[in-house]
Amino acid sequence: MIEIEAVSKSFGGTAAVSDLTLTIADGAFCVLIGPSGCGKSTVLRMINAMIAPDAGTIRVRGQDIAAQNPEHLRRQIGYAIQSVGLFPHWTVAANIVAVPRLLRWAEPRIKARLDAVMALVGIDPALLPRYPHQLSGGQQQRIGVARALAADPDIVLMDEPFAALDPPSRLALRGELSRIHAETGKTIIFVTHDLDEALGLATQIALMRQGRLVQAGAPRDMVLAPADDFVRSFFGGPQIALRRLDLVAVAQVMKQVMKPGERADAPELAAQASLRTALDTMLAHRCTWLCVKDATGRVVGTIEIADILQAS
Amino acid sequence: MLPARLPRIHNRVLLVFCAGAALAMTTTGFLTRAPNRLASGISLPLWDAPASDWGIVVAAIIALGLLASVRPSRAQQSLTLLAALLLFAFCLIAAGDLARDLAAAGTRATRISLGPGFWLLLAIALLVLLDHVQRAGSTLPRRAAAVASFCAVFLLIAASGRLDALSLSREWVAQRLMFDDALLRHAWLVAATLAFAVPITMLLTLLLRTYERARSPVFSVLSLLQTIPSIALFGLLIAPLSRLAAFVPALAALGISGTGPTPAIIALCLYALLPLLRGSMTGFAEVPSAVKESARGLGFGAREIFWKVELPLALPALVSGLRIVTVQTIGLAAVAALIGAGGLGSFVFEGIGEYALDLVLVGALPIVLIAVGTDLVFQTILAWLRRPA
Numbered sequence: 001m002i003e004i005e006a007v008s009k010s011f012g013g014t015a016a017v018s019d020l021t022l023t024i025a026d027g028a029f030c031v032l033i034g035p036s037g038c039g040k041s042t043v044l045r046m047i048n049a050m051i052a053p054d055a056g057t058i059r060v061r062g063q064d065i066a067a068q069n070p071e072h073l074r075r076q077i078g079y080a081i082q083s084v085g086l087f088p089h090w091t092v093a094a095n096i097v098a099v100p101r102l103l104r105w106a107e108p109r110i111k112a113r114l115d116a117v118m119a120l121v122g123i124d125p126a127l128l129p130r131y132p133h134q135l136s137g138g139q140q141q142r143i144g145v146a147r148a149l150a151a152d153p154d155i156v157l158m159d160e161p162f163a164a165l166d167p168p169s170r171l172a173l174r175g176e177l178s179r180i181h182a183e184t185g186k187t188i189i190f191v192t193h194d195l196d197e198a199l200g201l202a203t204q205i206a207l208m209r210q211g212r213l214v215q216a217g218a219p220r221d222m223v224l225a226p227a228d229d230f231v232r233s234f235f236g237g238p239q240i241a242l243r244r245l246d247l248v249a250v251a252q253v254m255k256q257v258m259k260p261g262e263r264a265d266a267p268e269l270a271a272q273a274s275l276r277t278a279l280d281t282m283l284a285h286r287c288t289w290l291c292v293k294d295a296t297g298r299v300v301g302t303i304e305i306a307d308i309l310q311a312s
Numbered sequence: 313m314l315p316a317r318l319p320r321i322h323n324r325v326l327l328v329f330c331a332g333a334a335l336a337m338t339t340t341g342f343l344t345r346a347p348n349r350l351a352s353g354i355s356l357p358l359w360d361a362p363a364s365d366w367g368i369v370v371a372a373i374i375a376l377g378l379l380a381s382v383r384p385s386r387a388q389q390s391l392t393l394l395a396a397l398l399l400f401a402f403c404l405i406a407a408g409d410l411a412r413d414l415a416a417a418g419t420r421a422t423r424i425s426l427g428p429g430f431w432l433l434l435a436i437a438l439l440v441l442l443d444h445v446q447r448a449g450s451t452l453p454r455r456a457a458a459v460a461s462f463c464a465v466f467l468l469i470a471a472s473g474r475l476d477a478l479s480l481s482r483e484w485v486a487q488r489l490m491f492d493d494a495l496l497r498h499a500w501l502v503a504a505t506l507a508f509a510v511p512i513t514m515l516l517t518l519l520l521r522t523y524e525r526a527r528s529p530v531f532s533v534l535s536l537l538q539t540i541p542s543i544a545l546f547g548l549l550i551a552p553l554s555r556l557a558a559f560v561p562a563l564a565a566l567g568i569s570g571t572g573p574t575p576a577i578i579a580l581c582l583y584a585l586l587p588l589l590r591g592s593m594t595g596f597a598e599v600p601s602a603v604k605e606s607a608r609g610l611g612f613g614a615r616e617i618f619w620k621v622e623l624p625l626a627l628p629a630l631v632s633g634l635r636i637v638t639v640q641t642i643g644l645a646a647v648a649a650l651i652g653a654g655g656l657g658s659f660v661f662e663g664i665g666e667y668a669l670d671l672v673l674v675g676a677l678p679i680v681l682i683a684v685g686t687d688l689v690f691q692t693i694l695a696w697l698r699r700p701a
Contacts, residue, residue, distance in 0.1 A: 074609060
């Protein structure tokens with residue numbers, strides 16, 4: 001658990017963060033979002049003591065970080081940044097195990113962890129002896145994520161890690177990160193200014209503006225129950241209706257009955273897909289209803305366009 | 313009848329070298345003979361040497377010209393190097409043999425100096441070697457073997473006594489005992505300069521990284537120092553140092569005085585600081601901030617960031633700075649002889665004073681050779697440091 005209590009920080013007279021209180025539960029995927037300059041990165045960098053707050057306290061795992069050795073603290077928290085910052089003079093393998101080496105783990109343990117992290121993040125073993133400059137941007141960031149996870153920290157901080165990537169790699173890495181979070185149950189604090197990224201990844205969103213926390217809550221609350229006009233315009237904009245569909249899974253509104261005789265030619269859809277995907281599939285196939293299948297591929301129900309309209 | 317086809321030129325550099333060698337051989341004097349040190353001499357052409365000697369020189373030059381139109385291959389490169397080696401060896405042998413014949417005919421005072429033709433031919437042979445060494449694709453052992461073969465040939469010819477009649481050799485033999493001392497002294501001056509300049513640079517780098525504001529004044533002062541002519545700087549240090557030694561006997565007891573090595577090392581250090589400091593500041597500034605930032609975020613301490621990240625990434629720039637400074641100091645240390653610091657420069661100034669150009673060469677040639685050799689060593693180290701991963 002990470003507890004940020006009444007924290008303020010200013011740089012040269014300009015307030016970067018003002019009186020911010022936020023609690024991030026274990027296993028949460030917390031996205032800090034807001035316009036540039038809102039102080040989200042500063043909050044992130046205060047959690048691993050890279051920036052010391054002027055006022056307030058931050059407790060990580062119940063302990064005030066001001067009383068801890070900052071290097072020791074940082075080695076227990078994963079860290080990945082937008083520009084990746086891989087060590088150019090080290091091989092990919094050496095980059096990944098940088099923190100385990102700092103922690104002086106025994107070599108067999110480092111080796112075992114390297115294999116585990118590569119499997120988790122999806123890194124081709126052929127990359128291990130290469131150097132960072134021989135990799136693509138997407139590969140580099142994948143190594144950056146692996147390096148952040150290498151010492152198996154229960155908390156990982158990520159500062160716009162995918163912002164510099166091209167859309168396909170960005171989408172791929174977002175999917176990987178979502179899967180990694182689900183598989184490992186780590187607490188991830190993720191800074192971004194990309195709304196789709198936030199809604200696609202977060203279990204908890206904290207929206208900041210000019211150093212202050214405007215609203216924090218589940219993605220659904222942010223979109224459906226905005227605290228004020230700023231939140232509404234930030235999460236809504238021209239596509240607010242579609243964004244709402246993003247937040248509801250097909251499984252929540254589908255009917256468990258079949259229309260007899262029409263099953264064969266209806267397009268199929270996974271139960272965990274969003275209503276937005278369902279609508280998109282209907283538009284693509286020019287039809288008004290779909291078959292819903294569960295993870296095993298068994299048909300479990302149907303969804304009609306009327307169900308979507310009702311839920312939105 | 314088919315029109316005759318001109319051969320295609322694959323290596324223009326080699327062709328230029330060949331043309332230059334032909335021109336030097338035919339238009340300039342190979343050796344100069346003078347009845348004594350002061351009298352001006354007569355130029356003698358290469359053809360006065362035994363025909364077996366100059367024949368091989370001419371053959372080597374023609375071979376270089378022909379090799380310029382051969383498609384580059386490992387064999388072509390080896391043959392080019394062999395031709396250059398032959399040119400080098402038989403220039404020396406021709407000069408030695410011609411000098412021996414002339415000396416036999418003259419008196420003890422007769423001076424036989426190497427002429428412009430000799431130096432040009434020798435320079436061309438060495439340029440072909442340098443071209444070979446710096447050519448991409450050549451491996452380190454092959455480069456070392458090429459340089460070593462030239463050194464070995466020179467030493468063999470010199471040891472055989474074939475060059476003894478040249479007045480350069482006679483000056484060198486006359487200075488033999490002093491030469492070793494001067495060489496050691498020269499090396500010692502360079503080493504002492506670096507031993508002071510490198511730690512001072514490290515300290516300055518550390519200070520300037522902490523106090524950004526001191527940067528521009530420090531660099532201004534060091535740039536200003538670079539503009540002072542070396543002779544003037546050596547001279548300027550004499551007065552304050554003599555006074556210092558007079559007032560503080562403890563310093564005088566340590567060997568500090570207005571003349572001698574102390575002011576020389578101080579002046580050489582002052583000249584060394586700017587390139588060294590510039591190299592180290594650039595080296596550290598070029599370490600990407602994202603790399604330092606992520607190292608800190610992952611839990612690297614300040615010391616670990618320095619040793620594991622900053623220093624290894626800055627190292628090529630640091631070594632480049634050291635390379636410039638070492639070569640520069642080897643040359644500048646010659647001037648230190650003027651204020652009694654000794655070293656190879658003492659032959660240069662003695663030679664100028666006595667109007668004995670061969671004596672000047674006894675000092676100058678080793679300085680050039682040591683500087684070039686040191687530079688090659690540094691180039692090799694740098695190539696290794698920057699090796700493609």
